[in-house]
Amino acid sequence: MKLKIKKNKLLIDQHDKNFMYGGKFGGNFIPETLKKPIDDLTILFSKLRNNKKFLKERDNYFKNFIGSPTPFIKLENLTDHLGGAQIYAKVVSEANGGAHKIYNATVHCLIAKRARKKYIVGDTGAGYAGKMLSMAAKKFGLKCKIFMGAKDIKRQRPNVEAMKKNGAEIVPVTTGSQTLVDAVSECMRYWVSNCDTTHMCVGSTVGPNIFIKICAWSTAQISRELIKQVLEEFGKIPDNLKLINCVGGGSSAAGFWNEFMDTHAQFIGVEAGGPKKSKLHAAPLTNGSKIGILHGAAQYVIQNKEGQIGSTESISAGLDYPGISPLHCFLKDTKRARYTSASDEEALKAYQLVSKLENISPSLEPSHAFAEAIKLAPKLKSSEIIIVNSCGDSVKDKDIIKLKLGSYIR
Amino acid sequence: MKSKIALAFENCKKEKRPALITYTVAGDNTKNNSLKILNKISKHADILELGFAHNTPIADGGQIQGSSHRALKNGIKLKDVFQIVKKFKKDKPNKPIILMGYFNLIYQKGEDNFLKNCKSSGVDGLIIVDLPYPENKNFANKCKKKSINFIQLLSPTTSKNRMKKIIKDSHDMIYYISMLSTTGGKLKVSPKKILQNYNNIKRINPKKNLVIGFGITDKTISSLKSANGLVVGSMLCKTIANTLKMRQNPVTKLDKVVYNLKKKII
Numbered sequence: 212m213k214l215k216i217k218k219n220k221l222l223i224d225q226h227d228k229n230f231m232y233g234g235k236f237g238g239n240f241i242p243e244t245l246k247k248p249i250d251d252l253t254i255l256f257s258k259l260r261n262n263k264k265f266l267k268e269r270d271n272y273f274k275n276f277i278g279s280p281t282p283f284i285k286l287e288n289l290t291d292h293l294g295g296a297q298i299y300a301k302v303v304s305e306a307n308g309g310a311h312k313i314y315n316a317t318v319h320c321l322i323a324k325r326a327r328k329k330y331i332v333g334d335t336g337a338g339y340a341g342k343m344l345s346m347a348a349k350k351f352g353l354k355c356k357i358f359m360g361a362k363d364i365k366r367q368r369p370n371v372e373a374m375k376k377n378g379a380e381i382v383p384v385t386t387g388s389q390t391l392v393d394a395v396s397e398c399m400r401y402w403v404s405n406c407d408t409t410h411m412c413v414g415s416t417v418g419p420n421i422f423i424k425i426c427a428w429s430t431a432q433i434s435r436e437l438i439k440q441v442l443e444e445f446g447k448i449p450d451n452l453k454l455i456n457c458v459g460g461g462s463s464a465a466g467f468w469n470e471f472m473d474t475h476a477q478f479i480g481v482e483a484g485g486p487k488k489s490k491l492h493a494a495p496l497t498n499g500s501k502i503g504i505l506h507g508a509a510q511y512v513i514q515n516k517e518g519q520i521g522s523t524e525s526i527s528a529g530l531d532y533p534g535i536s537p538l539h540c541f542l543k544d545t546k547r548a549r550y551t552s553a554s555d556e557e558a559l560k561a562y563q564l565v566s567k568l569e570n571i572s573p574s575l576e577p578s579h580a581f582a583e584a585i586k587l588a589p590k591l592k593s594s595e596i597i598i599v600n601s602c603g604d605s606v607k608d609k610d611i612i613k614l615k616l617g618s619y620i621r
Numbered sequence: 622m623k624s625k626i627a628l629a630f631e632n633c634k635k636e637k638r639p640a641l642i643t644y645t646v647a648g649d650n651t652k653n654n655s656l657k658i659l660n661k662i663s664k665h666a667d668i669l670e671l672g673f674a675h676n677t678p679i680a681d682g683g684q685i686q687g688s689s690h691r692a693l694k695n696g697i698k699l700k701d702v703f704q705i706v707k708k709f710k711k712d713k714p715n716k717p718i719i720l721m722g723y724f725n726l727i728y729q730k731g732e733d734n735f736l737k738n739c740k741s742s743g744v745d746g747l748i749i750v751d752l753p754y755p756e757n758k759n760f761a762n763k764c765k766k767k768s769i770n771f772i773q774l775l776s777p778t779t780s781k782n783r784m785k786k787i788i789k790d791s792h793d794m795i796y797y798i799s800m801l802s803t804t805g806g807k808l809k810v811s812p813k814k815i816l817q818n819y820n821n822i823k824r825i826n827p828k829k830n831l832v833i834g835f836g837i838t839d840k841t842i843s844s845l846k847s848a849n850g851l852v853v854g855s856m857l858c859k860t861i862a863n864t865l866k867m868r869q870n871p872v873t874k875l876d877k878v879v880y881n882l883k884k885k886i887i
């Protein structure tokens with residue numbers, strides 16, 4: 212059967228009655244205890260997304276709390292330097308808190324308030340999802356707990372400090388690889404035990420279906436702004452327009468592409484290829500991983516033959532995850548998006564080049580997307596347009612960058 | 622023909638006591654020891670649950686995670702799990718064994734292939750933690766065709782309406798999760814309250830064998846003995862961890878612990 216994306220229907224809603232996209236990705240592979248809280252949340256969200264008052268409230272917070280629209284700028288120096296396609300950036304890192312994770316966090320807090328929950332918990336890898344949730348929780352008066360791998364706590368110190376300042380409790384996760392995958396598992400386990408009093412926010416477009424939906428729906432703000440900015444700048448959607456985004460769980464990419472789904476814009480997702488010499492990577496789509504079940508959803512996932520989830524390695528904590536959103540699996544199989552990977556070294560070089568030439572300094576996650584732009588641009592005509600989602604700021608990666616490159620510039 | 626699981630419950634009813642159901646992880650702490658443990662504790666337990674370890678469990682607490690970790694570190698594979706069952710069944714063909722685990726391992730093996738292996742090794746039932754109703758209907762039917770019990774879970778969050786549907790579709794055993802918790806949590810609800818919920822569920826269909834699990838230890842087991850069956854898991858996993866720490870023999874220790882559990886419910 213050939214999979215196809217339907218027009219005029221949000222990607223998040225293109226699932227069947229079992230919440231599967233294309234009949235094989237997603238679903239709700241969850242313990243019985245979570246059935247009811249997930250059903251309740253599903254019903255609440257389907258009401259809220261059609262509720263004018265709620266939408267007005269959301270838009271108000273997006274504008275006045277998050278700050279919208281985030282800038283859309285041309286990277287003149289990088290374009291000149293590479294001598295090919297014109298490169299633009301959507302500077303999502305200008306959003307309050309410094310990354311796209313703020314959209315999902317804010318919407319989850321709004322929902323938690325409506326559900327009359329007093330506590331909110333979330334997972335984090337790079338620390339952004341946690342930082343944003345702690346910010347939004349503080350704003351909305353919710354008590355916040357963040358699960359974070361012990362390895363990530365060490366490598367993403369600035370975001371850990373921010374969470375603490377916002378009054379969140381950080382729970383170090385010391386099982387498994389002590390990274391994002393373990394943080395998500397531990398957070399889900401916590402929710403199983405506390406779902407009567409506590410709302411859970413999953414930090415990306417992964418997990419049981421409702422979390423994928425809420426996250427992509429929230430993050431879609433990026434492309435709602437961008438499509439206007441593109442039309443203003445070019446008068447139309449340019450031919451061969453390429454939208455390049457890094458993918459960890461896939462939330463920033465889902466949000467960056469959403470409004471362009473029915474247009475001719477091309478989507479390129481960049482996964483974490485890991486260190487050049489290592490066999491470990493975090494690129495299930497690029498490297499042909501098989502479908503498996505992780506964190507309640509069927510997806511392409513790094514695993515062994517038995518179905519044990521594999522370890523990954525990436526310089527970027529935010530991309531260091533063995534799975535990938537079912538939405539991206541669907542986009543891949545329908546060929547609506549193309550996926551590739553960049554190595555640690557390529558991402559570092561891209562960070563360095565962009566930070567040197569331009570006024571922006573992408574964190575290591577979007578640096579993977581920039582690495583692909585840098586590879587592609589020289590091969591393209593100067594009339595062609597590339598837009599990169601610069602969805603995080605390098606400040607959080609200062610320590611790693613210093614260690615790897617000897618110095619940090621911004 | 623009645624299933625071995627149904628017969629085990631009948632037998633316990635005759636003796637006017639709940640079925641004692643144990644949970645240990647295949648390969649904890651070694652493949653050999655886990656078989657020896659099954660052999661020993663089957664003298665006291667009525668039904669044996671055997672976990673097949675997954676490294677990303679979303680509903681297990683620290684103790685069972687620890688057991689799974691030890692098993693996986695020893696290189697346990699599904700084929701070893703089936704071997705353990707097969708060897709156990711050679712001596713004790715009538716003692717029911719239930720495999721318990723996460724769906725991804727079945728998904729990778731292929732549902733039919735997995736069930737074929739269950740059948741040939743002598744597995745009597747399956748509990749799949751992350752395959753809830755109604756998504757499990759298809760697989761549950763496949764199990765039924767092979768005369769393997771598909772055991773559904775009910776939780777304090779399960780609505781009455783949903784319970785009715787699940788119970789209607791259930792086979793010879795239903796598992797009630799005592800409280801909102803991962804496995805191995807402290808019993809945070811009073812036994813009285815648990816039994817109240819239990820009785821409400823029983824009323825939906827008194828004929829169904831309903832067991833209670835999660836948080837049960839030697840301290841609480843006797844207060845719940847009016848149930849059809851009681852599952853003890855994390856306490857056994859913890860016992861294994863402790864014996865390893867103290868350089869004791871986990872097999873003899875588990876034998877004693879399960880013997881004591883049994884004494885408390887007869």
Ligand SMILES: Cc1ncc(COP(=O)(O)O)c(C=O)c1O
Nearest residue numbers: 415459460461462463529576603
């Ligand atoms: C700045 C940044 N970009 C990208 C990601 C990857 O996540 P996603 O693919 O969901 O956008 C993260 C995750 O932590 C992040 O912090």
